[in-house]
Amino acid sequence: MAVSIILYDWPKTQRKAKPLALGQFSRQNLRGSQINLDFADSNGFLPVFVFRFSQGRCYRLVPGRVLHNSLFQRSYSSPIESEAVQVIADPSLLPLTSSVLICISAAEQSVDPFPSDYAGQSRISAQVINDPYPHYDSVEWKSKSKGPYQPCIGPQGRLLSRKDEDMMMSGFRWNTSDFPTPIFGSYESWNLNKSLCADRYSRYGAYGYLEGNDTTLHNWNGTFGSNEAAEIDWEQVDWAHLQYECLQRNSVRYRSQPSEGKIFALYKSLDSDVQPHEPLNGTDTQPRTAVILRSWIGMKYTENDLYHIRSMLMELSLYSGAEYELILLIDSQGKKLPKRDDHAAWKAFNAKHLPRELRSLAVWFNAEMLKDWYPGIEVHVAILQYFQPTQIFSRLHPQYDYVWQFEMDSRYTGHMYDLLHKATEFAKQQPRKYLWERNSHFYIPAVHGTWEEFMKKVDQEMPGHDSNSVWGPRPAEGIDIEGQAMNPPVPRPEDEPGSWGVGEEADLITWLPHFNPVGTDWPFRDRVFNFPQDQETPRWAAVVAMSRISARLLGLLHKDKVQSGVGLASEMSPISWALYYGLKTVQIPQPVYHDAKWDPEELNRRANPGEPGQVNAGFNSIWSWGQHNDIIYNTTFMFNSEFAEKLYRAWLGYDGAKEWEKENPRLCLPPIFLHPVKNLDFTLLFQHPSHSKNLITTPPKMAPTQPKAGKSPSKPKEPKDSDLKKQLLFLWICHKVSGVNIDIPAVARHLGIKNKAAQMRYTRLKKKLDEMEASNEETHGKDKDTEGEGDIMSD
Incomplete structure (x- = not known):
């Protein structure tokens, strides 16, 4: 199965995620290779890499680290800072600490075979x-x-x-x-x-x-x-x-x-x-x-x-x-x-x-x-x-x-x-x-x-x-x-x-x-x-x-x-x-159960190797790392x-x-x-309502800004009405790129607003975004995109 790797740049001055790089890797190549993903970003933004395989598991790679063979043979229930990889349960949950968003789709955004x-x-x-x-x-x-x-x-x-x-x-x-x-x-x-x-x-x-x-x-x-x-x-x-x-x-x-x-x-x-x-x-x-x-x-x-x-x-x-x-x-x-x-x-x-x-x-x-x-x-x-x-x-x-x-x-x-x-x-x-x-x-x-x-x-x-x-x-x-x-x-x-x-x-x-x-x-x-x-x-x-x-x-x-x-x-x-x-x-x-059919005798030979009293106790054990x-x-x-x-x-x-x-x-x-x-x-x-990192009520953050000399950083403000629009925009991008389904009733319920209102809001926003996606790609990166962002947020 091929995995599409797409890097998206999402700076303030643009109204739409812009693909910067695209690569195709087979799954076996990913497992059998070391891929150095270190690169220089002239804008000083911190990139976030996400690999989304067919079953939906995502990986975030820390820049400057090397993706090792063994990382695709295990998973973690929570981020592990000491490793070169962090498991992300879902792309739409990624907190954006910079202007770079990367979403991955598998096999041209296809889903798992049922x-x-x-x-x-x-x-x-x-x-x-x-x-x-x-x-x-x-x-x-x-x-x-x-x-x-x-x-x-x-x-x-x-x-x-x-x-x-x-x-x-x-x-x-x-x-x-x-x-x-x-x-x-x-x-x-x-x-x-x-x-x-x-x-x-x-x-x-x-x-x-x-x-x-x-x-x-x-x-x-x-x-x-x-x-x-x-x-x-x-x-x-x-x-x-x-x-x-x-x-x-x-x-x-x-x-x-x-x-x-x-x-x-x-x-x-x-x-x-x-x-x-x-x-x-x-x-x-x-x-x-x-x-x-x-x-x-x-x-x-x-x-x-x-x-x-x-x-x-x-x-x-x-x-x-x-x-x-x-x-x-x-x-x-x-x-x-x-x-x-x-x-x-x-x-x-x-x-x-x-x-x-x-x-x-x-x-x-x-x-x-x-x-x-x-x-x-x-x-x-x-x-x-x-x-x-x-x-x-x-x-x-x-x-x-x-x-x-x-x-x-x-x-x-x-x-x-x-x-x-x-x-x-x-x-x-x-x-x-x-x-x-x-x-x-x-x-x-x-x-x-x-x-x-x-x-x-x-x-x-x-x-x-x-x-x-x-x-x-x-x-x-x-x-x-x-x-x-x-x-x-x-x-x-x-x-x-x-x-x-x-x-x-x-x-x-x-x-x-x-x-x-x-x-x-x-x-x-x-x-x-x-x-x-x-x-x-x-x-x-x-x-x-x-x-x-x-x-x-x-x-x-x-x-x-x-x-x-x-x-x-x-x-x-x-x-x-x-x-x-x-x-x-x-x-x-x-x-x-298994997702493939096996010959029972062959399965027994591999799953239960060893003489009586020593089953699975040798180097060819089914528990030996990477062999089975x-x-x-x-x-x-x-x-x-x-x-x-x-x-x-x-x-x-x-x-x-x-x-x-x-x-x-x-x-x-x-x-x-x-x-x-x-x-x-x-x-x-x-997520506790007082948290500034609430991914439901707080939109993704843009590029961090430094406070002026002599002034302390301001406290995070309570979510405003525009925050919902930014959040929906974020979810729409993740949906378009990685196929994440958006459960509007669930979002509305946890934001404390009515389902109908949230659905209408998202429908209008989606229509405008879809129209923008179909528009001429030449408009990207030009000054008029700043005006476009204002149009989105005014909806």
């Missing part, structure tokens, strides 16, 4: 409620619970009902045979329900997807429910209060909860007040699980982010009777945080940085806090020590037996409760015998058969390879496991019948295979901190730091960091500590993948989906866990 292989399925039922919850009134469920289930109050202000079409997620029964087969994993192996598919309306309609959006309301199937969710004032919802109230209604089901008030941040001074976590030890008290969403200061929350967060709150917490509780764990990235007990300062801080409905969910941390907790280790950055704040959170919240951790760029098209409940139950039933060996494989049903056949196959392969098998604790020097390790019932796994571990909760649940990284070319394999054995330290890895971790395992990680100052790279940490202490770890064989990109970068779940975002955007109706939906039903997907999904809406849902 993934029609994933859209041909037929629905065989009308819309129905998706209800995966247990039968709380059944004798079986009551026999396992200390108390009864009590329904909770929802965001609409009344008790939630599982029969409510408006507040429950819904879906369609469908012909599953019309849908492609996952290349890895399956639904059947862990009993994940795939009987219902969901389009974007049935997935998010209960969480405000139809709110105030004329387009979605026009396409909505009005025969299902009454669209009550669109009438909810979501900004006024206090999710923390709803979760607390839900817990109180169901408190008899759980252990006693701490009486301390709200914890705003991970202060070290809170440690003295903590009661240690106590295991349930087989009582009928049900475990509680914290669901942590990791975020950062400065994140721009889109409407889709909020639909996703609301779905997690409703499906996991409120409808389950407080079995789960959602928390937003936010990195302030060096920003100074208020003092511990200054509630007024915390209220103002949250109001400045978060949408109103998320403020009560926030728990903050920064690097200084991590240093206070772990002075013995010098490393605290997220990419190397992602679990440090999770460990601290668990210590300060002993009421949670487990912690699920998710990243903001993940999405799930199915029901969240079904996903986590089925994963937990599957992990609980896995026997310990040759568990680490099974975990190292990508499960491929076309090669391995059913899950039971796969287990039997591994059992038959392992005898004679016991030296490669993980059986019981594998301690590392520098940590004390005495009295806390889990020892197997017999010395050798082949002498155990396969019952050990069945019915035991897993201390670690992951979504991708586990592997020994030492002999691979995985880039973080040598990140070992303060262990006496250094590179000889035993260690394993599990990529993508989304997982469920027990309070016990988090406690051991915390203990050893405090006592010994030892550590490993993030994706080696929880699983290696499970290795040291002999704890149970399970990989979920989730269904993972044709597999890695085109799946629905991976540390970096294009296909996940491409499929999700099509499901949302973006790109080529609009043409498809003129003659076909909306894309209806089975439950698929997607990661990463970064580039969604161009419209920012939240």
Whole structure:
């Protein structure tokens, strides 16, 4: 695929962006070359380069740096100043700090080919409620619970009902045979329900997807429910209060909860007040699980982010009777945080940085806090020590037996409760015998058969390879496991019948295979901190730091960091500590799709190389950097993948989906866990109104001007009426150059003006701009263009 690279100059004296340079590069050439983009700008303007590939991800290159091969084999969730590249989620969100605007279009501004292989399925039922919850009134469920289930109050202000079409997620029964087969994993192996598919309306309609959006309301199937969710004032919802109230209604089901008030941040001074976590030890008290969403200061929350967060709150917490509780764990990235007990300062801080409905969910941390907790280790950055704040959170919240951790760029098209409940139950039933060996494989049903056949196959392969098998604790020097390790019932796994571990909760649940990284070319394999054995330290890895971790395992990680100052790279940490202490770890064989068809035997050869007990442990491992990109970068779940975002955007109706939906039903997907999904809406849902950098209410800045000698810079003025016109002008340019869709109702809603007024304003402006675009190009750069700019802004 060719990528058009267009440099646009937008000085004050011109009424239209003027192309200065144009180049064509193939994607492979970009990946295989070093392109020096340093150049001299006689005007002294700071250029901003944006590369927009087919899936919509954009890159901003810092002038004077070199674009390296590896930059197109990874992505970042936020700008990284130390690199030569910064990820930009959408060209229209670029703050213009100079007069230079560069927008990139792929293949002459064409959009992604619509993934029609994933859209041909037929629905065989009308819309129905998706209800995966247990039968709380059944004798079986009551026999396992200390108390009864009590329904909770929802965001609409009344008790939630599982029969409510408006507040429950819904879906369609469908012909599953019309849908492609996952290349890895399956639904059947862990009993994940795939009987219902969901389009974007049935997935998010209960969480405000139809709110105030004329387009979605026009396409909505009005025969299902009454669209009550669109009438909810979501900004006024206090999710923390709803979760607390839900817990109180169901408190008899759980252990006693701490009486301390709200914890705003991970202060070290809170440690003295903590009661240690106590295991349930087989009582009928049900475990509680914290669901942590990791975020950062400065994140721009889109409407889709909020639909996703609301779905997690409703499906996991409120409808389950407080079995789960959602928390937003936010990195302030060096920003100074208020003092511990200054509630007024915390209220103002949250109001400045978060949408109103998320403020009560926030728990903050920064690097200084991590240093206070772990002075013995010098490393605290997220990419190397992602679990440090999770460990601290668990210590300060002993009421949670487990912690699920998710990243903001993940999405799930199915029901969240079904996903986590089925994963937990599957992990609980896995026997310990040759568990680490099974975990190292990508499960491929076309090669391995059913899950039971796969287990039997591994059992038959392992005898004679016991030296490669993980059986019981594998301690590392520098940590004390005495009295806390889990020892197997017999010395050798082949002498155990396969019952050990069945019915035991897993201390670690992951979504991708586990592997020994030492002999691979995985880039973080040598990140070992303060262990006496250094590179000889035993260690394993599990990529993508989304997982469920027990309070016990988090406690051991915390203990050893405090006592010994030892550590490993993030994706080696929880699983290696499970290795040291002999704890149970399970990989979920989730269904993972690919955008191309594969021969199963060839796929197995490349995805599962190595002898028994050493799968993916050598240099030809699938985790060795850059060796298997044709597999890695085109799946629905991976540390970096294009296909996940491409499929999700099509499901949302973006790109080529609009043409498809003129003659076909909306894309209806089975439950698929997607990661990463970064580039969604161009419209920012939240930016504090006092910010001068508000990209919705404040227009792009022109070339910076210096104050006169002796005078201090003036304060930024409040947005004026002309600011809206400048913003619309900016959006129009981005739309023309990079194909960004402009959601006028969303812009109007967040500017506090009426949809009709904004639409009329934009229509008039667009007409004039389109006429100007068609005019004689010779007018560019002449003095009369100054008058033209005045004409635009007077409209």
